[in-house]
Amino acid sequence: MSSNRGVVYVGPGKVEVQGIAFPELVSPAGKSIEHGVILKVLSTNICGSDQHMVRGRTTAPAGLVLGHEITGEVLEAGRDVETLKKGDIVSVPFNVACGRCRLCKEQQTGVCLNVNPSRAGGAYGYVDMGGWIGGQAEYVMVPYADFNLLKFPDRDQALAKIRDLTCLSDILPTGYHGAVTAGVGPGSTVYVAGAGPVGLAAAASARLLGAAVVIVGDVNPARLVHARKVGFETVDLSKDAPLGDQIAQILGVPEVDSAVDAVGFEARGHGHEGARHEAPATVLNSLMEVTRAAGKIGIPGLYVTDDPGGVDKAAQHGSLSIRLGLGWAKSHSFFTGQTPVMKYNRALMQAILWDRIKIAEVVGVEVITLDEAPKGYAEFDAGVPKKFVIDPHGQLPKAA
Numbered sequence: 001m002s003s004n005r006g007v008v009y010v011g012p013g014k015v016e017v018q019g020i021a022f023p024e025l026v027s028p029a030g031k032s033i034e035h036g037v038i039l040k041v042l043s044t045n046i047c048g049s050d051q052h053m054v055r056g057r058t059t060a061p062a063g064l065v066l067g068h069e070i071t072g073e074v075l076e077a078g079r080d081v082e083t084l085k086k087g088d089i090v091s092v093p094f095n096v097a098c099g100r101c102r103l104c105k106e107q108q109t110g111v112c113l114n115v116n117p118s119r120a121g122g123a124y125g126y127v128d129m130g131g132w133i134g135g136q137a138e139y140v141m142v143p144y145a146d147f148n149l150l151k152f153p154d155r156d157q158a159l160a161k162i163r164d165l166t167c168l169s170d171i172l173p174t175g176y177h178g179a180v181t182a183g184v185g186p187g188s189t190v191y192v193a194g195a196g197p198v199g200l201a202a203a204a205s206a207r208l209l210g211a212a213v214v215i216v217g218d219v220n221p222a223r224l225v226h227a228r229k230v231g232f233e234t235v236d237l238s239k240d241a242p243l244g245d246q247i248a249q250i251l252g253v254p255e256v257d258s259a260v261d262a263v264g265f266e267a268r269g270h271g272h273e274g275a276r277h278e279a280p281a282t283v284l285n286s287l288m289e290v291t292r293a294a295g296k297i298g299i300p301g302l303y304v305t306d307d308p309g310g311v312d313k314a315a316q317h318g319s320l321s322i323r324l325g326l327g328w329a330k331s332h333s334f335f336t337g338q339t340p341v342m343k344y345n346r347a348l349m350q351a352i353l354w355d356r357i358k359i360a361e362v363v364g365v366e367v368i369t370l371d372e373a374p375k376g377y378a379e380f381d382a383g384v385p386k387k388f389v390i391d392p393h394g395q396l397p398k399a400a
């Protein structure tokens with residue numbers, strides 16, 4: 001039997017590269033499946049969503065093999081796989097989706113009804129998402145492969161652009177979904193909360209969609225420097241000036257047409273003192289303040305049902321002090337949830353292949369080895385302006 005190694009969550013603040021089982025065509029329930037493929041992983045990215053687990057802010061069990069952002073090469077295909085063969089290079093949407101249920105048929109693959117016995121929606125290497133084994137590893141199994149996988153048209157071209165294409169498994173579609181659901185279009189003014197990879201991907205997507213002005217906010221100065229370097233306006237929420245005033249300095253008015261929450265439940269408060277503490281409803285409340293009447297708010301930032309480290313009893317069960325009355329008074333629309341990656345990944349692949357978007361540069365892709373993953377997790381947690389991409393077999397170009 002072949003060997004495999006992967007990144008394993010061992011406890012709060014700690015991940016390790018360990019020997020793990022070589023993947024088999026078997027579901028988490030132990031059923032043998034022929035609709036899956038085994039992939040040799042080409043690239044697999046560390047995500048802010050992984051950090052919530054690694055910080056001990058979810059109910060993720062020790063021993064979980066991490067990794068939901070996967071690009072790979074087909075090594076073996078089950079008997080029922082019809083459109084893929086050994087050697088194909090594919091992007092794996094982080095959602096595990098069956099392609100058969102009502103919601104998959106309606107393109108809502110983030111909440112597939114057949115891949116997770118405990119709730120709607122599945123993902124690889126993630127707590128409460130169905131037990132599918134993560135792909136921050138040398139090899140991984142992908143079920144319902146014909147439905148889930150996006151095959152790149154040309155192998156050499158895919159390898160040449162892999163630093164960008166690796167962002168198709170999650171952050172680029174997620175940022176794009178955030179911008180689309182915030183109603184961004186030609187001429188929009190946009191505020192994106194969070195200058196992490198998802199926020200930057202949302203900002204780049206807003207630009208792709210024709211936004212007039214894109215403003216990115218964070219409490220992390222290094223990330224704001226990076227955001228400016230790649231062409232966005234910025235606001236610094238660790239300063240005492242309210243968000244609306246900082247936006248008015250740029251736009252002349254304290255409001256934007258569209259807003260995106262690319263932060264989630266681990267949000268910091270605003271202002272010099274506030275930014276030292278966690279304040280989970282801050283982003284949602286501030287977006288209601290700065291979004292114009294009848295505007296839309298895209299919320300890719302993650303909110304959880306259970307958070308052992310929540311700031312108070314209510315937050316420990318995902319109940320936050322949200323000023324819904326304000327959003328109601330302004331007729332706001334809110335869009336939450338896991339991104340249905342498949343809705344967008346083909347179009348965004350074309351945008352990458354035809355140089356319409358330089359996502360690797362925007363998010364600061366840095367390629368690391370599998371053994372460097374624990375260091376990558378630590379640096380990402382410390383807030384460096386980078387997106388770490390693990391290269392488990394040493395096949396990727398190290399620099400752009």
Ligand SMILES: NC(=O)c1ccc[n+]([C@@H]2O[C@H](COP(=O)([O-])OP(=O)(O)OC[C@H]3O[C@@H](n4cnc5c(N)ncnc54)[C@H](O)[C@@H]3O)[C@@H](O)[C@H]2O)c1
Nearest residue numbers: 048049194196197198218263264267268300301302338339
């Ligand atoms: N919906 C989805 O399908 C989906 C997919 C991927 C990621 N996510 C979520 O998106 C969020 C962002 O992901 P990421 O990888 O960029 O994470 P990240 O942790 O790297 O980035 C979050 C950024 O928000 C900043 N921040 C904290 N408080 C803030 C505030 N009040 N205002 C503005 N910025 C603030 C942090 O300093 C950090 O730079 C996470 O919650 C992640 O779980 C959701």
Ligand SMILES: [Zn+2]
Nearest residue numbers: 047049069170
């Ligand atoms: Zn992710």
Ligand SMILES: [Zn+2]
Nearest residue numbers: 098101104112
């Ligand atoms: Zn389904």
